[in-house]
Amino acid sequence: MKSKVIDLDAALDNVKDGMSIMIGGFLGLNAPLACIDRMVERGIKDLTLITAVNSYVGGGLGIGKLFENHQIKKYIGSHVGTCPAATEQHVKGEIEVEYFPQGTVVEKIRAGGAGLGGVLTPVGVGTLMEEGKQKIEIDGQTYLVEKALKADVAIIKGYKADKVGNILYRGTPNTNPLMPLAADYVIAEVDYIVEPGEIAPDQVGTPGILIDAVVMGYGEEKTHEIFRNIWIRDKKLA
């Protein structure tokens, strides 16, 4: 099998202005920070960003930077609240925001990747979430029909990848295992790259067949430093 390991910039050449993009991570944790930082430097713009949650509280890390640098045209996810720039741009009408309950956006991504038309969820019934949506009755219960979501690109974060793209996750993998099925081009940023066979088959969180490019992220040491520093800054650690 051919190696999928490429330079981070070569991978990002496939991310163009105006594209829809799913980015893994939960408030910055297990997010592809190196790719995002480079996307900021490259200034790729007019993006439709799809994530489960928004940036680390207060912004300044991960996808927060994409909002701060005005690269987002539309945001699809469960909140803007943790990201001051996203909140401000939303309130001023500078970006379009489409809210979904977190479990719903997660299932919409999963459905997109799994070839399903959408999701039948009881969540949001009786709320604004109903607006403009089909509803369906099953055994006397009402469900919203939430359509499947796909994207042009997904950028995910793994702990280790082998050269053919098998991903091992560590800690809380959050949305990373879902997105590779739902996008046309999939970049996996990881902190270690190993040889095929070094990740045990039943510890693979995402099979390599779903990954187009493996890129080296900041590595474990720098990743640790980033989080240690923000947690110290925010008085979570001392």
Added chain:
Amino acid sequence: MKSKVIDLDAALDNVKDGMSIMIGGFLGLNAPLACIDRMVERGIKDLTLITAVNSYVGGGLGIGKLFENHQIKKYIGSHVGTCPAATEQHVKGEIEVEYFPQGTVVEKIRAGGAGLGGVLTPVGVGTLMEEGKQKIEIDGQTYLVEKALKADVAIIKGYKADKVGNILYRGTPNTNPLMPLAADYVIAEVDYIVEPGEIAPDQVGTPGILIDAVVMGYGEEKTHEIFRNIWIRDKKLA
């Protein structure tokens, strides 16, 4: 946290005549063979059995025995073909059979466990699967509405469990990780029981909160012997 380890018979006391039951495994592999054998001895009957696939080819192992012993009233799954007893009873009208495409029955179980009303699948459109079912149009494509499935009991097979029910799978876990969400009472049969903390948190395939009872299965050695013998018998191994 309290130990969930109990005697196999104490767990099976919760499986009563007439119940619906999901059983993990794929053609017998990674199936709860000890529980099934004991269910045969106990003669629990009139069961509605829900599985992705049927027994090992030719029967005589795992759920095949439940058919051979006439304990199944209704079967929900993707085929009867591998199990001569199931096929014969179906053809004679002795059991009720409800077929679904394998991916559909898997998603129906997942939906049942995940609080979703059902699944919107393109699979089965234009076939007999359409009969009596709602269809829904999303962006010009037609999907079948396949209702969520739940059961009274699920019996799954893990490799290891810790005493509070966290499950580590080995090899091909098949339907085992899905079923614990979709049943009222969940028995996990395993080949090793270990202390809490001995399974790394990110290797847990099913969180212990979903498991009601942990029971000791045949253990690795006997499991190995069972499969080695049938594979030799069937000329797969020599």
Added chain:
Amino acid sequence: MEYRELIARRAAQEFKDGYVVNLGFGIPVLAASYIPEGVEVILQGENGIFNFETVSKVGEEDPYLADAACQPVRVLPGGSTVDIAMSFAIIRGGHVDATILGALEVDQEGNIANWALPAAPGKLVPGMGGAMDLLVGAKKVICTLQHTDKKGRSKVLKKCKLPLSAAKVVDLIITELAVMEVTPEGLVLKEVAPGVTIDQVKAVTEADLIIPDSVPEMVL
């Protein structure tokens, strides 16, 4: 007692041994500090983590592991992590015993509003996060909030005015003045805070309160 501590202490009494619980930010998380003796609960974070505790000393953190507020945590023995689809399958599928969440408003039908404030015409903030899923999925929904807003207006209403997070889901409302239970008959006053009279509660409650013959004081 400071109102936050009072509410958290009372909310903690709702924990039962073995409960899987998801706690919202603020007062709900504080409730974990007052879990009764002999009661063990399993914390769930909707990012996909079970049975954890926050860590606070440099060196204890794992940069790949955090709770749903992105605080550094450790997984306790018997805990686990899962992906977020599994996490919300567990939430929505009814496998979380109780959630404690804050609210902007609640009402006597058990409706709750806790996700949307109009920041500009047609612009709602901050978004619902995982609250809607928890409200619909958790077996028991406990809502903790201050009884009134800064202007003294009741936040326990006949009918919520803000966009709902979920309809008819709240089981119990705990404020610094009272504990109220949503029942098919209406909102029942179950307890009052120490030193607070029924009339004082009624005076700042817009909702119709059903007052039983005996309304005990909270035991904190």
Added chain:
Amino acid sequence: MEYRELIARRAAQEFKDGYVVNLGFGIPVLAASYIPEGVEVILQGENGIFNFETVSKVGEEDPYLADAACQPVRVLPGGSTVDIAMSFAIIRGGHVDATILGALEVDQEGNIANWALPAAPGKLVPGMGGAMDLLVGAKKVICTLQHTDKKGRSKVLKKCKLPLSAAKVVDLIITELAVMEVTPEGLVLKEVAPGVTIDQVKAVTEADLIIPDSVPEMVL
């Protein structure tokens, strides 16, 4: 050449380097023995396994690991196992490049019947297993079957008579006599088996065949 080998050899020519393929039992699995030099394919088993090979010596087997026919296998370096929901998400989601499946009948519209034989009134056997999902989900569907049944009747029809597995999904039909492609215009005869004439194919084909000016012989 025995018909099974012939079909399998020709089917194997459809493998492209890097393809993820799912092979049905029988002739399709046999095709894996004839993968062209320099072409690497990744086998997928719908029970949740990628990049594996069967093992046949006692001691090589793992009692927790098998393919979708429950045969003992080993995972090759770069392979993996997943749960069955992920496996079918991958299949249905269009992430499998090609599937080769047998059939009872196919027709000129690309319909295929391979799951249901009436064994008694209203009783169909053996059931569809994972075939319907593969037929709808795989990017390319290759159908391998004998051109006629035991009584010499065509299995390549104008319209399938048995219950369909999927509608309008077959891309390529490979029999011991011919290769036929399903196109918007109809069923096109692409190749004939060595020594077989176009007329011989037409004589045993119920479907309307579009015959191009040049119909090469299979190169096996």
